[in-house]
Amino acid sequence: MSNMEIRFGGSGGQGLILSGRLLFQAFVDAGKHAAQSQSYEPTSRGGFCNADLVVSEGDVDYPLVSSIDYLVLLDQIGVAPSAAMIKPGALVLIDSRLVPAPPVGDFTLHQAPFTDEAIALGSHRAANVVALGSLVALSGICDRETVAAAVRAGTPKAFLDLNLVALQRGFEIADAMEAVDTIAKVVQL
Amino acid sequence: MNEMKTKAGGGNFEVRDYLRLDLMPHFMCPGCGHGIALRALLWAVHELGIDKDNLAIVSGIGCSGRVGAYIDANTYHVTHGRPLAFATGLKLARPDLKVIVITGDGDCLAIGGNHLIHACRRNLDITCLMLNNEVYGMTGGQVSPTTAENRLTTTTPSGNSEPAFDACKLAEAAGAGLVGREVTMQTPALRNLIKAGLEFDGFSFLEVMSDCTEIYGRKNDLGESAEMIMAQKSDMRPQAYTTITDQPFRPNRLVTGVLAQSDRPEYGATYRRQAAALRGETA
Amino acid sequence: MTATLQNLHGNHACAMGAIAAGCRFFAGYPITPSSEIAERMSRELPLVGGTFVQMEDEIASIAAVLGASSGGIKSMTATSGPGFSLKQENIGLAAAAEIPCVIANVMRGGPSTGxxxxxxxxxxxxxxxxxHGDRPVIALTPASVKEVYDQTIRAFNLSERYRTPVILLFDQVISHLLEPIQLADMASLELVDRQWATGSSAEFAPYASTESGVPPMPRPGxxxxxxxxxxTHGEDGFPSQEPTIVTQATQRLLDKIENHRDDIEAYECHDTDDAEVLVVAYGISARAARAAVREARAMGIAAGLFRPITVWPFPEDALKAAAANAKAILVPEMNAGQLRLEIERLCGSDVKVEGLNRIDGQPIDPAQVTQQIRELADK
Known part of the structure; x- marks a missing residue:
């Protein structure tokens, strides 16, 4: 039984753990088995931070990622710890402004200005949810409505409106990527 | 009829009613002031009518730490320096118990110094009796945080060059609800001070000027017990005399009595009130 | 209350397990990566009539726990390596004075601040x-969030039944791992309370030996x-250095654990019956080992996993049975080879025991274990 491995990587303070938790909830709600782990540096802000998910149809034997199927990178600092773990054929999303030197390899790379999009919506803090929306929309790993329900259930009240808008924006960015195919899509083989 | 005497201050004070007589003879050296402090404590317990069954004595390590075992109550002899921390847990878990800590200058001010300042700050309803004999007696007479300057100890062979703590000032500054000091020679006054501490709703820190005749006294040629106690007496003046001109014939080294008192809220009650509010209970 | 499904981090599962077990006192000091246990307890305890206190240091935390437990309240603390070092003297006091308590140690890299x-x-x-000294010990090593919850409950039960400190050992990965778990059905949950002294106080000897080796505890009041x-104290609780009393007192402490191994030991065997390569792993490393053993089996290698849940006292007989057909034993662990020493002591004369050790702060992954199983199988 093969697992699906997902990582949100970047810098501490970008809300990566929340993205991971929301997606975890969406998978659990969809009846999947999942485990979400985190690795981080001692600084609360600024060091690298990874929020990882392992999703399985059955019990999750080993709950940590080692061969990543879906990777979201919101900061350059997240590239080094993850680059060697990207599975051939994986889907990788990067923040086009904050990850100037993306990983290179046998996978599909999409880029979009997630953080700038979030700033335009009202706060850079919502970049994690914009990216989450794009990941879900591009990959189809779970229903949009399931992840929206998870956002509604798992977001602190003060950020709920913003996060719902951010998630929607993430969907739209992804849809635009598919439609145009060249806006922000870089395929490197 | 012994039982009657232990109840609610009934009858005359008989120290034997509060001691584990099976353990006699006790371990204390002839002339040690700790026995007087023990008597004064039990006298206060008697006069306040504290039920021995609900009395918990927590002590640490050292001569002071061994004193508690002689008391016919719930006695806990814990690790060095930690009786205040242990007592904090005991009192929070069992607010119905009367919790008294018996500690020493090394136990309380050196290895346990951190616990003292935080017990003062927290202001939980515990009475801390610090028996200050200015030395580590049980380990053979090493310098302590209250050893006077120039005194000889086994680890200050040329005389102590470190300044001593004023434990009462420390306790007051750290926020203890009630702070007091007394010498053993004035046993009734010591009893009264301990009563004040036991009746106070909060953390009371009481320093008892004890004396170590056998080790510290001999090493420094301070004479026998009576002479050491008299020396304390001559160093002392009641707090009522606030300036040196009140009693010009006495130096100002040892101020005694209740030295500080505040009405800061008792921590345990505050915590329980908050918790009850969280549970939606009214006080 | 019915059983409910919750998504919990390991640290929160520990706190919720403690609450379910009847823990009503927690004293702690902030330390990564265990702090969320204290944080959760600070929220949960007041709701159930318990008490949380953040003490001034690690030593004060365990000392306060011993005080609260002496008062009759189930109590725990949580920490990580540096704090665990600081607590050792008072863990000895808990063992010697037979004060039940639970200490969660969320392991991080060491030595020192690490x-x-x-x-x-x-x-x-x-x-x-x-x-220091000869003392009994019970230590449990849960490997999942669910097991952190269950073993925390069990830690309290063992601690109460045997009047001894029980140590929960897990690590940063599990502490911050989010997994869905089934909370206990409180109605059917087996909870153990220490045996309290009853009857006449006149001739009561608080440390008298009993059939179980565990004396009933007198409650203040x-x-x-x-x-x-x-x-070191005699049956009357008063100190003694008389050799026969010292021997009896120390031996009883050791015996009360040793004589109840059947109840205390817990372990899991996967495919061990015919295992020629036996993997012995605990905690998060056992999760990698389980995946690796599955993979090795798929390759046709007779691999098996022995997973101690109670790591101390080590389930010796169960290990020997699991290793009966083994020609090699592999011990993957995130240290330089600590449990391997114990496995060598138990099985080393009959079978080769190899370590798979990481000391780089990275978890052991299944591929590494599979690789080493293959090498051992080929030898």
Whole structure:
């Protein structure tokens, strides 16, 4: 039984753990088995931070990622710890402004200005949810409505409106990527 | 009829009613002031009518730490320096118990110094009796945080060059609800001070000027017990005399009595009130 | 209350397990990566009539726990390596004075301050030998969030039944791992309360030997007025250095654990019956080992996993049975080879015992274990 491995990587303070938790909830709600782990540096802000998910149809034997199927990178600092773990054929999303030197390899790379999009919506803090929306929309790993329900259930009240808008924006960015195919899509083989 | 005497201050004070007589003879050296402090404590317990069954004595390590075992109550002899921390847990878990800590200058001010300042700050309803004999007696007479300057100890062979703590000032500054000091020679006054501490709703820190005749006294040629106690007496003046001109014939080294008192809220009650509010209970 | 499904981090599962077990006192000090246990307890305890206190340091935390437990309340603390080191003297007091308590140690890299946010399994031997002198010890090593919850409950039960400190050892990965778990059905949950002293106080000997080896505990306020001390003491609770009394007192402490191994030991066997390569792993490393053993089996290698859940006392007989057909034993652990020493002691004369050790703050992954199983199988 093969697992699906997902990582949100970047810098501490970008809300990566929340993205991971929301997606975890969406998978659990969809009846999947999942485990979400985190690795981080001692600084609360600024060091690298990874929020990882392992999703399985059955019990999750080993709950940590080692061969990543879906990777979201919101900061350059997240590239080094993850680059060697990207599975051939994986889907990788990067923040086009904050990850100037993306990983290179046998996978599909999409880029979009997630953080700038979030700033335009009202706060850079919502970049994690914009990216989450794009990941879900591009990959189809779970229903949009399931992840929206998870956002509604798992977001602190003060950020709920913003996060719902951010998630929607993430969907739209992804849809635009598919439609145009060249806006922000870089395929490197 | 012994039982009657232990109840609610009934009858005359008989120290034997509060001691584990099976353990006699006790371990204390002839002339040690700790026995007087023990008597004064039990006298206060008697006069306040504290039920021995609900009395918990927590002590640490050292001569002071061994004193508690002689008391016919719930006695806990814990690790060095930690009786205040242990007592904090005991009192929070069992607010119905009367919790008294018996500690020493090394136990309380050196290895346990951190616990003292935080017990003062927290202001939980515990009475801390610090028996200050200015030395580590049980380990053979090493310098302590209250050893006077120039005194000889086994680890200050040329005389102590470190300044001593004023434990009462420390306790007051750290926020203890009630702070007091007394010498053993004035046993009734010591009893009264301990009563004040036991009746106070909060953390009371009481320093008892004890004396170590056998080790510290001999090493420094301070004479026998009576002479050491008299020396304390001559160093002392009641707090009522606030300036040196009140009693010009006495130096100002040892101020005694209740030295500080505040009405800061008792921590345990505050915590329980908050918790009850969280549970939606009214006080 | 019915059983409910919750998504919990390991640290929160520990706190919720403690609450379910009847823990009503927690004293702690902030330390990565265990702080969420204290944070959760600070929220949960007041709701159930319990008490949380953040003490001034690690030593004060365990001392306060011993005080609260002496008062009759189920109590725990939580920490990580540096704090676990500081608590050792009072863990010894808990063992000697037979004060029940639970200590969760969320392991991080050491020595010293080490790697605070990285996982490790370097405190296995400290849990066994960290406090001076001969003393009993029970240590449990849960490997999942669900098991953190269940083993925390079990830690309290064992602690109460045997009047001894129980140590929970898990690591940074599990502490911050989010997994869905089934909370206990409180109605059917088996909870153990220590046996309290009853009857006449006149001739009561607080440390008298009993059939179980565990004396009933006098509760302050119940009229026994006994003495509790970390000095070696006779049956009356008062200190003694008389050789026969010292021997009896120390031996009883050791025997009360040794004689109840059947109840205390817990372990899991996967495919061990015919295993030629036996993997012995605990905690998060056992999760990698389980995946690796599955993969090795798929390759046709007779591999098996023996997973101690109770790591101290080590389930010796069960290991020997699981290793009956083994020609090699592999011990993957995130330290330089601590439990391997114990496995060598138990099985080393009959079979080759190899370590798979990481000391870089990275978890062991299944591929590494599979690789080494293959090498051992080929030899």
């Amino acid at each position: 790697t605070p946010t990285r996982p490790a399994q370097g405190d296995i031997m400290q849990a066994r030998w960290g406090s 119940d009229g026994y007025r006994t003495h509790t001390t970390g000095l």
